[in-house]
Amino acid sequence: MKLLVLGGTEFVGRAVADDALARGWDVTVLHRGHHPPPAGVTALHGDRTAPDGLAALAGGEWDVVVDTWRSAPSAVRDSARLLAGRAGHYAYVSSRSVYAFPTPAGGAEGAALVEGSPDAGPVEYPQAKRGGELAAEAAFGGRALLVRAGLILGPGENVGRLPWWLDRIARGGRVLAPGPPGLTVQYIDARDLAAWTLDASVRGLGGAYNLVGRPGETTMGDLLETCAKVTGSGADLRWSDPRRIVDAGIEPWTDLPVWVPPGELHDTMHRGDVTKAFAAGLRIRPLAETVADTWEWLRRRRAQGLEEGGPIREDLSRCGLDPDTEARFLRGE
Structure with missing residues (x-):
């Protein structure tokens, strides 16, 4: 399997890259160069906020792309559009913050969402993550996996x-x-998030999943x-x-x-429904x-x-x- 991680040098992105390397995958990371990438990856440099920030991705094909971007949704839009014809699956690490507040206890993936735009520049975190989701889906359709993570803990935090x-x-x-x-x-270890995201991508799962431990x-x-x-x-x-x-x-x-x-x-934060993700194989250490x-x-x-x-x-x-x-x-x- 060939994996492209947009990021890949810190916390969640690093956990994804490390998990894929342990599986024997061919891993490429696109990062700004602020932190050293994991040993064994192909490291490309690019700042997604710059006009030519995706130049390093002009060529190449990948089975899976994992994107952890948290700022302007337009950066997700540009990346997803560029890769739509050259990547099989696009996993966007989103957040349960995309749900409109307050979310009742037991809220599942069908709960009300905040407004968002894939074309937006820098916006507040909930709107940024929702805009990123819309950008991923616009380019990849059913091949877009929306990983709505809750509180993420673990080594490298x-x-x-x-x-x-x-x-x-x-x-x-x-x-x-x-x-x-x-x-x-409710929390999830970044390593469990990484493992589930890669497993789900290989299986071709698409759509939104709340990714966090069971309440209680x-x-x-x-x-x-x-x-x-x-x-x-x-x-x-x-x-x-x-x-x-x-x-x-x-x-x-x-x-x-x-x-x-x-x-x-x-x-809203600690009593969400995670039935869908656990039915799809989520395991929490x-x-x-x-x-x-x-x-x-x-x-x-x-x-x-x-x-x-x-x-x-x-x-x-x-x-x-x-x-x-x-x-x-x-x-x-």
Whole structure:
């Protein structure tokens, strides 16, 4: 099999390239040159925001294309149009953010969507991902696979959510743990996303699939207690009432990554229906494996003298709660 990854050097794109290489596939990546590509790939350079950014793809044919683009939908449009006659399948890694807010608990692929345009320039994330979906479908029709991922975790995470929790819990002491501990968390390991996407592409699956773990299988308690076990820090998790946290001005999702309190936002982000993807072969590895492998990745970076918390994408600010704010909250101030 011949695979083209548009990206392929960081997190999800890297996981796709690594999985394909392990299968013995012939892998090409198109990237901007900001990060080294995996060993064993054919590396092409191009900036999809530049007028000649796709020049390196003027020739060549591929069985599968995987595209992780998150910005202007017009870049997906241009790539998909260029490759439509030279690629068998186009998998676009989209997001469950394309669903109109609020999405009721149990929302499946048929839930209401945000508006989007394949011709749009830079727009907000939900509209960008929806526009990318429309661009992929316009060029590839039923050969377009729309991978609507939820929260993505795992080694190589360049957003900083699980890395922040691991670093914070590893420091030990009293840790603000946002409750309730039984609150559902839906996530997917980037490696499981990669494996399913390639399997589904080989099978010729098209259309939209919600790609995340089953609701109720993992909780905030599971996540933070696993972080404590993996790091061996002996941290004291202080579970706190959601209302008190919000009233203190501490922001869900950004100050306390992964966590959102019960309500519409939680239903939208952590209680989606994934029946279709599991029926199509989705498998989720144990939480302990995702957490342990992410911690090992972070430790390797430290041994190499690289920054704490792992690399953070240049288009995002760092997440996580300020230590002084956490200390004041735990003191009851």
